[in-house]
Amino acid sequence: MSLLSTRGLSKNFDGLQAVSNVDFDLPEGQIRALIGPNGAGKTTFVSLLCGRITPSSGSVSFDGRDISKLPAHKRINLGMAYTFQITSVFANLSVSENVSLAARKRVRGPSVMTVVQQVLDKVGLADRLDQIAGDLSYGHQRLLEIAMGLAQAPRLLILDEPTQGLADSEITAFKSLIRDLSSTTTILLIEHNMSVVMETADIITVLNFGEVLAEGSPAEIHANAEVQTAYLGTG
Amino acid sequence: MSNTKKTLVLHLGLLVVLFALQFVLPAYHHGNLARIMVLAAYAVGYNILFGYTGLLSLGHALFFAAGMYGMGLMINQFGAAPFPALIAGLLAGALVSLALGFLALRTEGVAFMIVTLMFAQAGYLTVLYFGTYTRGDEGFVIQQAERVLWCIDLSDPTNRYFAAFLIFGVSLLLTLRLVQTPFGRVLIAIRENEERARMLGYDVFAHKLAAVVLSGTISAMAGAGYGLLFGYVGASFASVQYSIFPLLWVLLGGAGTVLGPFVGTLFMFYLIDLSSGLTSAYMLIAGVVLVLLTLFAPQGLVGELRNRLWKELP
Ligand SMILES: Nc1ncnc2c1ncn2[C@@H]1O[C@H](COP(=O)(O)OP(=O)(O)OP(=O)(O)O)[C@@H](O)[C@H]1O
Numbered sequence: 001m002s003l004l005s006t007r008g009l010s011k012n013f014d015g016l017q018a019v020s021n022v023d024f025d026l027p028e029g030q031i032r033a034l035i036g037p038n039g040a041g042k043t044t045f046v047s048l049l050c051g052r053i054t055p056s057s058g059s060v061s062f063d064g065r066d067i068s069k070l071p072a073h074k075r076i077n078l079g080m081a082y083t084f085q086i087t088s089v090f091a092n093l094s095v096s097e098n099v100s101l102a103a104r105k106r107v108r109g110p111s112v113m114t115v116v117q118q119v120l121d122k123v124g125l126a127d128r129l130d131q132i133a134g135d136l137s138y139g140h141q142r143l144l145e146i147a148m149g150l151a152q153a154p155r156l157l158i159l160d161e162p163t164q165g166l167a168d169s170e171i172t173a174f175k176s177l178i179r180d181l182s183s184t185t186t187i188l189l190i191e192h193n194m195s196v197v198m199e200t201a202d203i204i205t206v207l208n209f210g211e212v213l214a215e216g217s218p219a220e221i222h223a224n225a226e227v228q229t230a231y232l233g234t235g
Numbered sequence: 236m237s238n239t240k241k242t243l244v245l246h247l248g249l250l251v252v253l254f255a256l257q258f259v260l261p262a263y264h265h266g267n268l269a270r271i272m273v274l275a276a277y278a279v280g281y282n283i284l285f286g287y288t289g290l291l292s293l294g295h296a297l298f299f300a301a302g303m304y305g306m307g308l309m310i311n312q313f314g315a316a317p318f319p320a321l322i323a324g325l326l327a328g329a330l331v332s333l334a335l336g337f338l339a340l341r342t343e344g345v346a347f348m349i350v351t352l353m354f355a356q357a358g359y360l361t362v363l364y365f366g367t368y369t370r371g372d373e374g375f376v377i378q379q380a381e382r383v384l385w386c387i388d389l390s391d392p393t394n395r396y397f398a399a400f401l402i403f404g405v406s407l408l409l410t411l412r413l414v415q416t417p418f419g420r421v422l423i424a425i426r427e428n429e430e431r432a433r434m435l436g437y438d439v440f441a442h443k444l445a446a447v448v449l450s451g452t453i454s455a456m457a458g459a460g461y462g463l464l465f466g467y468v469g470a471s472f473a474s475v476q477y478s479i480f481p482l483l484w485v486l487l488g489g490a491g492t493v494l495g496p497f498v499g500t501l502f503m504f505y506l507i508d509l510s511s512g513l514t515s516a517y518m519l520i521a522g523v524v525l526v527l528l529t530l531f532a533p534q535g536l537v538g539e540l541r542n543r544l545w546k547e548l549p
């Protein structure tokens with residue numbers, strides 16, 4: 001069964017059709033990569049899913065329930081988490097407070113710090129608990145953002161270009177983190193790094209000019225001629 | 236000592252000092268400090284919204300006056316005893332802030348400032364309009380006989396000092412606790428990055444509304460207390476000046492610090508008091524000092540202390 005699906009989902013920015021009539025189904029437990037050239041509408045599409053922006057038309061349902069009318073925070077509380085493309089952490093608060101804020105939505109009391117420790121361990125920031133988030137390097141802020149997503153223990157984790165700005169070793173660690181996570185969490189991953197996409201995704205959806213251009217396994221997408229021209233560059 | 240302990244010792248320490256001061260201060264400063272403590276409670280209330288939630292209101296005089304008139308009219312018009320009158324003041328503040336929050340929180344930033352300013356102005360005009368009951372600008376006095384709370388005469392300086400101390404103490408401990416609760420942490424998160432807080436699943440509007448009501452009710456408590464302790468209720472307390480004061484006090488003392496509102500209120504009160512003793516151009520001196528402070532301590536006095544010496548100060 002689909003955990004998340006959309007029907008005829010569209011977003012219009014003053015005449016610019018950023019997302020156009022998208023039907024999308026994401027089965028529970030899948031790792032789905034969403035790829036496409038710059039400006040294809042990927043961020044806009046996932047923003048419509050989690051309610052950051054309202055659609056011009058179309059519907060979104062989550063876990064069999066129409067959530068099109070729900071405000072963002074209610075959708076998040078149903079079990080979605082979203083990490084921003086443009087790093088958005090609480091820059092003046094400590095790393096541990098950043099993650100605590102995410103964790104406190106589902107646990108209280110001493111368990112909060114347990115969760116904080118756990119997820120910071122997973123992303124490799126455990127030794128930076130007391131640092132101010134804004135003092136972290138750009139890459140580490142990205143990791144913090146992922147840690148906040150993990151702390152929410154969502155059913156659907158939406159990651160908007162999580163590996164942007166990460167070092168190679170961190171990207172390798174990220175890949176295995178995602179694979180581990182997939183046993184419990186459905187993942188929707190916007191990604192430009194092709195090695196991450198090819199090695200983690202079960203299915204890839206290609207977006208171009210706001211429309212679904214192709215959908216299939218990594219091998220199928222790699223072989224798809226249309227995708228080659230639109231995105232991967234011919235040849 | 237752990238950080239929480241040190242924090243507690245510092246804040247309780249201030250309360251102990253304030254309590255002890257009444258035995259040593261000369262009458263003049265004794266009276267001043269009682270006044271400062273009640274006004275500082277007002278600043279504490281303001282700080283919850285401005286300092287911790289990041290919402291700049293220019294209309295808090297509405298809440299201060301709601302408390303003051305809620306209390307004063309109960310006594311003056313209905314002959315109520317001080318305690319029910321105080322409760323009426325608190326309720327008035329809670330209701331007015333709930334209504335204002337509900338309307339004004341539909342706006343943000345500058346629009347929020349303007350909307351709060353306008354509502355407070357409407358409140359001021361309402362006070363003047365119902366001059367038959369409120370006696371307008373002239374205001375009304377609460378007689379000594381009407382200020383006896385449970386056999387305690389609140390016009391007596393010692394009792395008054397103690398009552399002011401209680402009002403301030405409650406507001407201070409409340410904020411200190413607030414910033415340690417999950418709810419208070421969410422307010423800070425909203426101040427820091429509203430969109431992020433929302434996308435963690437927090438209902439931003441509900442939290443802001445609760446902050447307005449909490450802030451407004453504490454401000455109303457201060458207003459009601461001020462009227463009762465000093466025996467006068469007047470329209471000037473509903474004027475725009477009384478909306479600007481708490482902003483100044485909090486900015487001077489340090490927005491988003493628990494001690495800042497008191498330090499700022501104390502500082503400003505004595506700055507004006509001392510400079511007006513020196514020269515008739517006292518506003519000039521006060522102005523220059525304020526400018527220097529904003530240049531060299533932009534985070535406020537307690538804010539600078541936190542930046543330089545004590546990072547964990549709440
Ligand atoms: N708030 C907005 N107002 C107007 N236009 C917007 C807005 N947000 C996005 N757009 C436009 O919509 C289109 C899709 O943008 P979007 O950010 O969704 O692309 P993307 O696929 O995420 O790109 P990238 O890979 O660069 O992140 C772009 O042309 C963009 O300029």
Ligand SMILES: [Mg+2]
Pocket residue numbers: 042043044085160
């Ligand atoms: Mg994008």
